[in-house]
Amino acid sequence: MMLEKLAGTRDRVLDGARLAEGETLLDVGCGEGLIAFGALERGAEHVVFADISEDLLSFCRDTADALGLAERCSFVQAGADELEGVADASVDVLATRSVLIYVAAKQRAFEEFFRVLRPGGRIAIWEPINSFGLEERMRDAFWSFPGNGLTDLAERVRRVFEEIQPPDDPMLDFDERDLIRFAEEAGFYPIELELKAEIRPTEPIAWHVFANSSGNPKIPTFAEAMDVALTPAERERVTEHLRPLVEEGKGVWRMAHALLKATKP
Numbered sequence: 478m479m480l481e482k483l484a485g486t487r488d489r490v491l492d493g494a495r496l497a498e499g500e501t502l503l504d505v506g507c508g509e510g511l512i513a514f515g516a517l518e519r520g521a522e523h524v525v526f527a528d529i530s531e532d533l534l535s536f537c538r539d540t541a542d543a544l545g546l547a548e549r550c551s552f553v554q555a556g557a558d559e560l561e562g563v564a565d566a567s568v569d570v571l572a573t574r575s576v577l578i579y580v581a582a583k584q585r586a587f588e589e590f591f592r593v594l595r596p597g598g599r600i601a602i603w604e605p606i607n608s609f610g611l612e613e614r615m616r617d618a619f620w621s622f623p624g625n626g627l628t629d630l631a632e633r634v635r636r637v638f639e640e641i642q643p644p645d646d647p648m649l650d651f652d653e654r655d656l657i658r659f660a661e662e663a664g665f666y667p668i669e670l671e672l673k674a675e676i677r678p679t680e681p682i683a684w685h686v687f688a689n690s691s692g693n694p695k696i697p698t699f700a701e702a703m704d705v706a707l708t709p710a711e712r713e714r715v716t717e718h719l720r721p722l723v724e725e726g727k728g729v730w731r732m733a734h735a736l737l738k739a740t741k742p
């Protein structure tokens with residue numbers, strides 16, 4: 478189900494990498510294999526699944542076995558910035574989606590990508606640009622919802638998130654220009670980047686869904702952050718104020734992502 482939802486991104490990454498039949502692809506931070514299995518479907522001769530998580534690698538191994546694809550797959554437990562176990566100049570294409578957001582040493586990761594690609598090999602990297610709109614999210618009460626007299630409470634809740642995930646966290650500490658720079662400094666040429674940035678009204682959602690979800694796996698839910706920062710009476714005031722705004726979609730949504738495509742000369 479999740480794989481279906483993400484099929485559009487998978488296709489953009491594989492198209493961006495110009496994967497051809499018979500090639501070898503390395504999926505860095507493969508997770509459940511969104512990109513890797515897509516590459517096998519498109520006729521890649523061999524796919525290397527790499528991830529830091531042993532559990533996710535064994536999930537992919539089991540899936541490959543079940544699909545009768547095991548002979549065309551190999552599995553490497555490695556971080557994006559230390560691709561030990563992947564030989565120099567051994568892959569035609571390196572693809573990755575939503576992984577650099579977890580990597581502090583991003584320049585080093587690009588150097589590793591360069592090392593494992595054969596000359597003429599391509600990278601396609603899709604990443605959310607979470608620093609887009611960060612300033613506005615920090616400035617505006619309750620990120621994007623009007624604060625109406627509750628800005629001090631909003632600020633206390635915001636600080637809970639900021640302490641756990643400060644602006645220099647790997648998820649927030651880069652933008653699309655950094656990606657271009659990392660690629661160029663690693664030696665890639667030519668380089669192309671597509672950016673999609675959106676500012677629009679938030680989708681109306683049920684309050685309990687909003688309160689019990691979190692922006693990313695590292696941070697608490699909104700309800701948990703309120704529990705830490707506010708008294709029960711304050712929580713009630715915030716809930717009363719925010720609930721209709723959330724349920725009517727009265728916030729401002731800011732989001733961007735980038736697709737970087739580059740070649741090792």
Ligand SMILES: C[S@@+](CC[C@H](N)C(=O)[O-])C[C@H]1O[C@@H](n2cnc3c(N)ncnc32)[C@H](O)[C@@H]1O
Pocket residue numbers: 505506507508509510511512527528529530533555556557558573574575576579580
């Ligand atoms: C959001 S998931 C994306 C999974 C997959 N690329 C996809 O498109 O569905 C992030 C993945 O990156 C992996 N990961 C996290 N830190 C990593 C690192 N430093 N190096 C390599 N993979 C990492 C996680 O284990 C997880 O599988």
